[in-house]
Amino acid sequence: MIESTVRVTMTRTAxxxxxxxDAIRVAVSTVIFTxxxxxxxxxxxxxxxxxxxxxxxxxxxxxLPGGWLDATEGLAAAASRTLxxxxxxxxxxxxxxxxxxxxxxxxxxVVSIVYWALLRADEIxxxxxxxxxxxxxxxxxxxxxxxxxxxxxxxxxxRNKVGYSRIAHGLLADEFTLADLREVYEAILxxxxxxxxxxxxxxxxxxxxxxxxxxxxxxxxxxxxxxxQHVELADRGPLDARD
Amino acid sequence: MIESTVRVTMTRTAxxxxxxxDAIRVAVSTVIFTxxxxxxxxxxxxxxxxxxxxxxxxxxxxxLPGGWLDATEGLAAAASRTLxxxxxxxxxxxxxxxxxxxxxxxxxxVVSIVYWALLRADEIxxxxxxxxxxxxxxxxxxxxxxxxxxxxxxxxxxRNKVGYSRIAHGLLADEFTLADLREVYEAILxxxxxxxxxxxxxxxxxxxxxxxxxxxxxxxxxxxxxxxQHVELADRGPLDARD
DNA sequence: CCAAAAGTGTTGATGTTACACCCATGA
DNA sequence: TCATGGGTGTAACATCAACACTTTTGG
Numbered sequence: 001m002i003e004s005t006v007r008v009t010m011t012r013t014a015x016x017x018x019x020x021x022d023a024i025r026v027a028v029s030t031v032i033f034t035x036x037x038x039x040x041x042x043x044x045x046x047x048x049x050x051x052x053x054x055x056x057x058x059x060x061x062x063x064l065p066g067g068w069l070d071a072t073e074g075l076a077a078a079a080s081r082t083l084x085x086x087x088x089x090x091x092x093x094x095x096x097x098x099x100x101x102x103x104x105x106x107x108x109x110v111v112s113i114v115y116w117a118l119l120r121a122d123e124i125x126x127x128x129x130x131x132x133x134x135x136x137x138x139x140x141x142x143x144x145x146x147x148x149x150x151x152x153x154x155x156x157x158x159r160n161k162v163g164y165s166r167i168a169h170g171l172l173a174d175e176f177t178l179a180d181l182r183e184v185y186e187a188i189l190x191x192x193x194x195x196x197x198x199x200x201x202x203x204x205x206x207x208x209x210x211x212x213x214x215x216x217x218x219x220x221x222x223x224x225x226x227x228x229q230h231v232e233l234a235d236r237g238p239l240d241a242r243d
Numbered sequence: 244m245i246e247s248t249v250r251v252t253m254t255r256t257a258x259x260x261x262x263x264x265d266a267i268r269v270a271v272s273t274v275i276f277t278x279x280x281x282x283x284x285x286x287x288x289x290x291x292x293x294x295x296x297x298x299x300x301x302x303x304x305x306x307l308p309g310g311w312l313d314a315t316e317g318l319a320a321a322a323s324r325t326l327x328x329x330x331x332x333x334x335x336x337x338x339x340x341x342x343x344x345x346x347x348x349x350x351x352x353v354v355s356i357v358y359w360a361l362l363r364a365d366e367i368x369x370x371x372x373x374x375x376x377x378x379x380x381x382x383x384x385x386x387x388x389x390x391x392x393x394x395x396x397x398x399x400x401x402r403n404k405v406g407y408s409r410i411a412h413g414l415l416a417d418e419f420t421l422a423d424l425r426e427v428y429e430a431i432l433x434x435x436x437x438x439x440x441x442x443x444x445x446x447x448x449x450x451x452x453x454x455x456x457x458x459x460x461x462x463x464x465x466x467x468x469x470x471x472q473h474v475e476l477a478d479r480g481p482l483d484a485r486d
Numbered sequence: 487c488c489a490a491a492a493g494t495g496t497t498g499a500t501g502t503t504a505c506a507c508c509c510a511t512g513a
Numbered sequence: 514t515c516a517t518g519g520g521t522g523t524a525a526c527a528t529c530a531a532c533a534c535t536t537t538t539g540g
Contacts, residue, residue, distance in 0.1 A: 024269050024314055026344075026354055071267055071352050075344040099342040099356045101269075101318035102486040109314050111269055111356070113342045149481065156480035179518080197503065199520070204501095219518045220510040237399035238392065243345040422491080440530065442493070462491040463537040 027112045028078040029066030029147075031154040032091055033137065034119035035171055035187055044187040046137040046158075048151065049087050054131065057107050058144030062133070064151070066112070074243035079115040087132050088125055091117035093170035093233055097154055105146045112145075116154045118170035162188050165234040166207045169227045177215050177222035178202065207231045270355045271321040272309030272390075274397040275334055276380065277362035278414055278430055287430040289380040289401075291394065292330050297374065300350050301387030305376070307394070312356070317486035322358040330375050331368055334360035336413035336476055340397055348389045355388075359397045361413035405431050408477040409450045412470050420458050420465035421445065450474045 036047045050062040067082035069075065076094060084090055094117045101111040135141070137155055140148060161167050168184045182198045202208060207228050214221035279290045293305040310325035312318065319337060327333055337360045344354040378384070380398055383391060405411050411427045425441045445451060450471050457464035 024312060026267050026269060069267060069344070069354070072346060074346055075342060075354070096342060098482070099318060099339060100486060101312070101356065103315060103317055105486075111312070111318070111354075113344065113354070152481040160480070177519090194503070194505085195518085196505085196520075196522090201502090216511080217518085218512060219516085220512095220520085222519060237403070238395040239341070243343060243348075420492090437530070437532085438491085439493075439495090439532085444529085459538080460491085461539060462489080463493085463539090465492060 024109045024111060026069040027066055027110050028069050028075060028082055029064040029112050029114045029150070030079050030083045030091075030094070031064060031097065031114065031116040031151055032083065032087070032089060032119055033117070033154070033158060033171070034124060035121065035184060036134065044183050046155070046187055047134045048137055049089065049132050049134050050140075050143065051086050052131040052133070053144055061144040062135070062141060062147075063144035064114070064147050065132075066114075069113070075113050076115065076243055079113075079117075083117070086129070088129050089119060090123065091119045092123060093118040093167060095234070095236070097150075097157060100146060100150060102146070112150075114150055114154075116157065118167060120171060120173055122173040159188055159190075161234060166205070166227075166231060167233050169207070170233050172227075175211060175213065175224040175226055177224060179222060181225075267352045267354060269312040270309055270353050271312050271318060271325055272307040272355050272357045272393070273322050273326045273334075273337070274307060274340065274357065274359040274394055275326065275330070275332060275362055276359070276397070276401060276414070277367060278364065278427060279377065287426050289398070289430055290377045291380050292332065292375050292377050293383075293386065294329050295374040295376070296387050304387040305378070305384060305390075306387035307357070307390050308375075309355070309357075318356050319358065319486055322356075322360075326360070329372070331372050332362060333366065334362045335366060336361040336410065338477070338479070340393075340400060343389060343393060345389070355393075357393055357397075359400065361410060363414060363416055365416040402431055404477060409448070409470075409474065410476050412450070413476050418454060418456065418467040418469055420467060422465060424468075 032048055033046055034048070035044050037044050049065060051065050053059050053061055053063050065083050065086040067078070067085065069078045070081075073081065075096065079094060080090070094115055097114045097116045099111060099113050103109065105112075137151065140151060142148065143151070158167075162185060168181065168188065171184050172180055178199050179195070181202065182193055182195060185198070186193055208225045209228050211224045211226055213224045215224055275291055276289055277291070278287050280287050292308060294308050296302050296304055296306050308326050308329040310321070310328065312321045313324075316324065318339065322337060323333070337358055340357045340359045342354060342356050346352065348355075380394065383394060385391065386394070401410075405428060411424065411431065414427050415423055421442050422438070424445065425436055425438060428441070429436055451468045452471050454467045454469055456467045458467055
């Protein structure tokens with residue numbers, strides 16, 4: 001009988017339908033990055049919103065926004081929803097980061113599907129939601145669960161991806177100067193970039209459309225650019241908006 | 244009362260502990276790649292093992308090896324276990340691919356944490372496990388669930404990663420010639436590479452250690468190389484063997 | 487000797503880095 | 514006018530693709 005072999009797969013250590021005692025719950029969390037200019041300084045920081053926990057595991061500590069996966073929604077939808085409910089934010093870019101499922105990462109068994117997101121400068125709603133604060137990604141306090149490690153990994157992905165994709169644009173509004181864009185790269189990469197070389201690289205990439213408007217400031221006006229909508233922020237391969 | 248705000252997160256659409264009716268099960272599957280030389284030909288194919296389903300959803304169709312996540316094991320451990328149980332294989336390289344959780348990907352709600360793995364030439368156990376067959380990755384039949392799309396994505400990742408890491412080495416035994424290694428790259432990328440340029444690139448990468456042994460064949464003997472164990476197969480960032 | 491794969495050399499195209507220099511504006 | 518950031522030019526350097534060429538073996 002053919003069934004015998006596959007039986008091994010399905011029944012040896014786990015029954016066809018896991019019993020309630022084996023309950024594994026699925027949560028969804030999101031690491032949301034945006035930039036903030038320090039008041040009274042020209043420095044730009046990568047910041048992210050955290051939510052203070054008011055329940056038992058790690059009560060009082062800061063944690064990533066998230067919640068339980070609903071049986072009727074996809075993973076990305078759950079990320080958007082929980083994120084909107086906790087912080088009121090709706091990011092322009094959302095991508096799956098990793099599934100964290102170590103046995104001891106929570107007192108009960110929880111597998112967290114973590115997403116990461118970018119928020120444009122014009123998307124930051126300053127509606128002060130209670131229990132939500134923004135933190136400098138470079139100097140976080142001790143977070144709940146394994147969320148420190150998760151943010152570390154998200155930062156690593158962000159820095160990596162900025163090198164081979166155009167995601168940096170996901171942090172800027174519609175129109176921006178090349179200095180604005182360079183500032184984004186510098187904040188993420190943590191080092192200064194040559195303005196001349198940066199200009200050429202980004203101009204030759206074909207992702208920018210020059211407008212005929214200029215931003216007038218304290219010195220020579222800088223041309224405003226627009227993002228080429230036909231170019232994806234990042235090549236996600238055969239994956240599109242799928243879960 | 245502080246609790247009110249966070250309540251929104253936890254209770255609006257999902258209760259603190261999901262009820263049994265909302266049951267979401269977590270499965271783990273693995274896409275295992277290895278290379279096979281076509282008999283009577285010099286062509287090398289990327290192949291992967293599939294398991295024929297003997298149960299209700301998609302019975303009779305081929306599917307990725309996998310099984311249910313056990314409450315007492317981590318994600319990577321579950322991938323290794325289910326994979327060993329179904330195919331008897333123990334790959335040299337294992338990395339998380341993606342979490343698939345679309346609502347309609349299975350008749351019941353299943354979130355699949357999918358891993359992908361590389362099998363060295365010397366790791367292929369030819370113990371003919373029942374209901375397991377090897378397929379050319381380039382021409383798969385219609386698979387169960389969304390497994391066709393999953394394999395597509397895994398192939399995309401493999402091809403991408405071969406360009407910026409040395410994972411290709413995960414497909415070869417201890418000692419190999421540069422032609423062997425080039426053959427791996429050619430099979431994955433699907434195009435011929437210039438032997439001269441390939442040699443220089445890989446020699447300058449510092450990942451190979453030349454031995455003083457040669458493989459004698461029909462023509463001029465080729466030097467055998469060994470991997471530099473101090474160089475990781477792929478930079479996984481702050482993630483190591485974690486779940 | 488011959489065929490064929492192993493291995494080396496060379497050249498032009500292309501991209502990256504550093505930095506000198508000119509341009510346009512507000513103050 | 515001057516200081517400053519916007520914007521252009523250019524030479525040194527590294528990387529890479531194409532391909533001619535030499536070396537070494539089995540037959």
